[in-house]
Amino acid sequence: xxHLTILYTPDLDRPAAEGGTDIRALCATLAxxxxxxxxxxxxxxxxxxxxxxxxxxxAHCAIADGGAAGRxxxxxxxxAFVYLNLRIARGRSAxxxxxxxxxxxxxxxxxxxxxxxSRHIGITLQIDEGAEVYNSRTSSLHPxxxxx
Amino acid sequence: xxHLTILYTPDLDRPAAEGGTDIRALCATLAxxxxxxxxxxxxxxxxxxxxxxxxxxxAHCAIADGGAAGRxxxxxxxxAFVYLNLRIARGRSAxxxxxxxxxxxxxxxxxxxxxxxSRHIGITLQIDEGAEVYNSRTSSLHPxxxxx
Amino acid sequence: xxHLTILYTPDLDRPAAEGGTDIRALCATLAxxxxxxxxxxxxxxxxxxxxxxxxxxxAHCAIADGGAAGRxxxxxxxxAFVYLNLRIARGRSAxxxxxxxxxxxxxxxxxxxxxxxSRHIGITLQIDEGAEVYNSRTSSLHPxxxxx
Numbered sequence: 001x002x003h004l005t006i007l008y009t010p011d012l013d014r015p016a017a018e019g020g021t022d023i024r025a026l027c028a029t030l031a032x033x034x035x036x037x038x039x040x041x042x043x044x045x046x047x048x049x050x051x052x053x054x055x056x057x058x059a060h061c062a063i064a065d066g067g068a069a070g071r072x073x074x075x076x077x078x079x080a081f082v083y084l085n086l087r088i089a090r091g092r093s094a095x096x097x098x099x100x101x102x103x104x105x106x107x108x109x110x111x112x113x114x115x116x117x118s119r120h121i122g123i124t125l126q127i128d129e130g131a132e133v134y135n136s137r138t139s140s141l142h143p144x145x146x147x148x
Numbered sequence: 149x150x151h152l153t154i155l156y157t158p159d160l161d162r163p164a165a166e167g168g169t170d171i172r173a174l175c176a177t178l179a180x181x182x183x184x185x186x187x188x189x190x191x192x193x194x195x196x197x198x199x200x201x202x203x204x205x206x207a208h209c210a211i212a213d214g215g216a217a218g219r220x221x222x223x224x225x226x227x228a229f230v231y232l233n234l235r236i237a238r239g240r241s242a243x244x245x246x247x248x249x250x251x252x253x254x255x256x257x258x259x260x261x262x263x264x265x266s267r268h269i270g271i272t273l274q275i276d277e278g279a280e281v282y283n284s285r286t287s288s289l290h291p292x293x294x295x296x
Numbered sequence: 297x298x299h300l301t302i303l304y305t306p307d308l309d310r311p312a313a314e315g316g317t318d319i320r321a322l323c324a325t326l327a328x329x330x331x332x333x334x335x336x337x338x339x340x341x342x343x344x345x346x347x348x349x350x351x352x353x354x355a356h357c358a359i360a361d362g363g364a365a366g367r368x369x370x371x372x373x374x375x376a377f378v379y380l381n382l383r384i385a386r387g388r389s390a391x392x393x394x395x396x397x398x399x400x401x402x403x404x405x406x407x408x409x410x411x412x413x414s415r416h417i418g419i420t421l422q423i424d425e426g427a428e429v430y431n432s433r434t435s436s437l438h439p440x441x442x443x444x
Binding site: 007056058059060061062063064065066069070073079080081083086094097098100101105108109112116117119120121122123124125126127128129131 | 149151153161171172174175176178179180183196197198199200201202203204205278279280281282283284285286287288289290292293
């Protein structure tokens with residue numbers, strides 16, 4: 001943890017000239033943003049070795065009214081959407097949740113500014129605290145970040 | 149929200165003659181069904197601009213006993229499955245949850261009637277109320293549906 | 297239920313000689329392990345007909361610091377990760393949760409032993425109890441396992 005999973009319409013994987021965007025770059029920016037978060041005591045909010053961002057274009061999807069309102073408004077009716085779900089471990093403060101959410105939102109708004117202006121796209125970000133009943137880690141990655 | 153995510157065995161993307169079905173059409177029907185839901189006061193249960201259905205075939209999977217019982221029963225042993233998870237916002241009544249679930253189930257049963265009769269397929273629908281600690285929306289899609 | 301969903305970096309789908317592994321075989325082993333679990337009374341923990349393992353390679357991802365620490369440690373900086381999330385129905389004991397988790401972890405550690413030794417890979421397993429507000433099943437698969 002933290003794990004940020006991004007589900008999105010596959011047309012976003014097109015070139016920018018065709019209404020798409022660089023989702024890989026978005027993943028990297030969001031990971032960097034999570035890594036930069038600090039809590040009230042100035043400590044990193046998240047362990048670097050636990051940060052993951054994963055993006056999955058849907059194979060099939062349906063959105064809202066299927067495009068009618070978008071076409072009526074002069075658009076193509078090809079709605080796009082992005083759902084970002086960040087799962088974090090329990091126990092952080094509400095203030096930290098809000099600060100992390102706002103920091104990720106700032107990335108999102110910058111990354112999608114051009115698309116928000118040029119097509120109908122809906123982006124939702126949610127943060128969940130995991131309520132798992134079992135948790136384990138098997139890793140040769142975390143030790144890179146936990147010396148000393 | 150609402151977000152309906154469908155995870156399924158990739159063989160379902162084959163033509164109907166080969167044991168598959170039209171998952172894209174299923175997405176559209178489910179979205180239409182969510183859009184048609186009304187609560188006790190006759191109001192739409194869900195905001196049109198928030199409806200998303202996303203379907204993801206698994207790259208790899210394993211089901212039940214791997215096929216032994218299916219072959220023993222005269223089938224191919226190639227089990228199929230579909231898991232539909234609908235995440236909605238908190239605060240709706242139990243009666244609304246049941247009504248939405250039953251309406252989606254009616255779609256599912258109609259869509260899969262032929263497959264249920266011809267092969268071994270398991271379909272599960274669950275509705276979760278989100279318990280997120282942060283929620284935000286950045287959208288040029290929602291405004292299409294929220295005029296005055 | 298139970299549903300075990302595996303999200304992972306797509307490089308793991310390469311041949312073993314290129315740092316990958318057989319995710320399909322992992323799915324089968326994990327399903328067999330779930331099928332073999334017994335509770336305190338010696339009864340199966342999970343209904344065979346409900347066992348599903350689904351694996352999804354990410355289309356895009358970003359991990360930890362993006363590779364800097366891995367390269368500094370003499371690796372390629374191409375981190376891999378696997379996130380396994382098992383969703384089960386409510387109502388089982390904490391002892392069963394722990395026993396199931398440990399059994400799955402044993403599979404994971406055996407399956408990934410070579411990769412853990414040869415590259416930087418992080419593997420997380422979590423078990424969630426579903427808190428759904430609606431649940432239904434439409435199945436021609438379950439009856440194979442529920443004869444009188």
